[in-house]
Amino acid sequence: MKTIMTAAQTRDADRHTIEYGHITSLDLMEKTSLAFATTFIQLYPDKNTSILVCCGTGNNGGDGLAVARILQAQGYDGITVWIARFSMQESENFTSNLSRLRGTPVPIAELLPAAKLPPIQQDVIVDALLGSGLNKPLGGDWLNLAQHINQAHRNTVAVDIPTGLRADGLMPDSDYAVYAGDVISFHRPKLSFFFPESARAMERFQVVDIGLDDDFIESLPGNYLLVEATDAQHFYKRRKPFSHKGTYGHALVIAGSEPTMGAAILACGASVYAGAGLTSACIPEAGLTALNACYPEVMYWPRHDTPTTGLEKTDAVAIGPGLGQTDIDLHRILTGLTKPPVIDADALTFLSQHPRLLQKLPKLSILTPHMKEFDRLFGTHSNWWDRLQTAKEKAVAFGIIIILKNRYTFIVLPDGNVAINPTGNPAMASGGMGDVLTGVLVSLLAQGYAPREAAILGCYLHGLAGDRLHAGGLDVVPATQVIAEIPRAIASLHD
Structure with a gap:
């Protein structure tokens, strides 16, 4: 049986893999994004599909930027990227992937706090806003953007976890989340995926291997195990x-x-x-x-x-x-x-x-x-x-x-x-x-x-x-x- 990690343990597994696996954090993000893109292409093989990639400025957003670049290189020309600039902070890997993306034809729009949100006209939305680090309800501009995405009624694919859904622990019914028809999660499913409350945020999930150290993961304390x-x-x-x-x-x-x-x-x-x-x-x-x-x-x-x-x-x-x-x-x-x-x-x-x-x-x-x-x-x-x-x-x-x-x-x-x-x-x-x-x-x-x-x-x-x-x-x-x-x-x- 496989150990199901908490969000904190997932970050520990990332750090361990980077430290002992002779791989940089940016290269691990690239590997992760490639795994996501490979599965996304299986879901949407038509390269004429128009895609909106919504990114935050953390590592989940960095994944989204890399995914947009990889898909564009695979022949998906109808890609647009939105960057939610609702925070002054951005991760180093986000910054690096934004620089890489600017070297492609992919158009990038930055969403500023309290600004009017543009209409969504694309066929598919990729949710790469916040990832698994969320531990409080969405509010303010994040909530408005999540509602805007849901009201567009487009097919949505979440990167690792839908924005607004907690990875583990108590999930209050009052929490709002982006609704994803598909979730492509990294290395292990999130514990929250197995609870009925997750139905308001997702329909299906797949797990892709991103090369984390399984021996290290199995050594982590925890008592939630997935039967295989x-x-x-x-x-x-x-x-x-x-x-x-x-x-x-x-x-x-x-x-x-x-x-x-x-x-x-x-x-x-x-x-x-x-x-x-x-x-x-x-x-x-x-x-x-x-x-x-x-x-x-x-x-x-x-x-x-x-x-x-x-x-x-x-x-x-x-x-x-x-x-x-x-x-x-x-x-x-x-x-x-x-x-x-x-x-x-x-x-x-x-x-x-x-x-x-x-x-x-x-x-x-x-x-x-x-x-x-x-x-x-x-x-x-x-x-x-x-x-x-x-x-x-x-x-x-x-x-x-x-x-x-x-x-x-x-x-x-x-x-x-x-x-x-x-x-x-x-x-x-x-x-x-x-x-x-x-x-x-x-x-x-x-x-x-x-x-x-x-x-x-x-x-x-x-x-x-x-x-x-x-x-x-x-x-x-x-x-x-x-x-x-x-x-x-x-x-x-x-x-």
């Missing part, structure tokens, strides 16, 4: 010759009520398709026909046998999908478990009503709340930064794993580290996805994966299955299709 495909490949255990269904464990799913039997069936199906040797469904008898019709591989576990009896014969237990207001003795089950369960949906609601039970859960239990379930458990939060800090605190305090579900799921571990899962897409925003994830997780636990591995691998595979379907042309990905795609997602780890 290589991590999933490392965790995954290939099936061995002469193995049998007993080799891959017995998963029990305690779920479902008459009105919400589908949740239980989805979780059970995901357990089967994710590879559990045996899957049993503890559901109301009324759901047995539907279960047999959908997944005849799943065994029936009579509901009256639920309280602790026989649970020791299973390898992993999931509790909660579609359970509703059940007559099951959840208190007795949760306090009687000896192995880490997966706790979801209505079982999370039960925990929120009986918070002392959190102290009695087996260590490394996996809780899978969405935002509302999390706030019911641990108190209302007004933003995702505070929500994640609470998740870290509670995971450490109770020795549990909290999977805080969202577009980018936060897997909060008992050591305080947060693994950020990058797979998944908006096409998966439909009912039943959480039930499928629960089934994948309990399946992996049953197969003998350690809870930490199961949490990270399960989230990755769940999102990967959805990504594969979306890449295949589906703009809406139903939960049932994700289940069917899971074996192919697993097989792709072998590639």
Whole structure:
């Protein structure tokens, strides 16, 4: 997993690379700008595209000046540069790149404080105004310029980070930002990209390698880690010759009520398709026909046998999908478990009503709340930064794993580290996805994966299955299709 740096650590990595990498800061900026321009050309290959490059007078603006020069040299003749002279200061690299740009035909206009802003007529805007050093809301001339850019309704590409979006930490809803359809970020994504509040400033991001020292970056203190495909490949255990269904464990799913039997069936199906040797469904008898019709591989576990009896014969237990207001003795089950369960949906609601039970859960239990379930458990939060800090605190305090579900799921571990899962897409925003994830997780636990591995691998595979379907042309990905795609997602780890 890759360490996600803070803005301050990114500057440290720049300085380290310059000091020990035998490269000047100006040459590193040139390398950075070339990486940006290369990706920009892939986004906008038509060299007749007119481009407005908006630059501040710091290093982000220096990047923008270099990008304008590089694009002009590549045949983009319709480039105009605006320089926001809202400060008396300018960085040395900005000054050097401005001198270089003046030797080209690219027209340069300087925007002065309180001056009327010219109309924007270009097809594409490059935002190179402030970069990742911002730690306060935009105001004054900067705010006016950001609003002017957004009101032009042009395709905008941000250099490293949209102006006005903080790289890390709390992101107040009141902050205004330039809205970028695309962000080309340098070497590592910014932590803020993974929070829902970033949606007001950006739609997509790509990361380009600029040659920073990865060993130095990984030595930096920090507990935000980005899950990669290589991590999933490392965790995954290939099936061995002469193995049998007993080799891959017995998963029990305690779920479902008459009105919400589908949740239980989805979780059970995901357990089967994710590879559990045996899957049993503890559901109301009324759901047995539907279960047999959908997944005849799943065994029936009579509901009256639920309280602790026989649970020791299973390898992993999931509790909660579609359970509703059940007559099951959840208190007795949760306090009687000896192995880490997966706790979801209505079982999370039960925990929120009986918070002392959190102290009695087996260590490394996996809780899978969405935002509302999390706030019911641990108190209302007004933003995702505070929500994640609470998740870290509670995971450490109770020795549990909290999977805080969202577009980018936060897997909060008992050591305080947060693994950020990058797979998944908006096409998966439909009912039943959480039930499928629960089934994948309990399946992996049953197969003998350690809870930490199961949490990270399960989230990755769940999102990967959805990504594969979306890449295949589906703009809406139903939960049932994700289940069917899971074996192919697993097989792709072998590639």
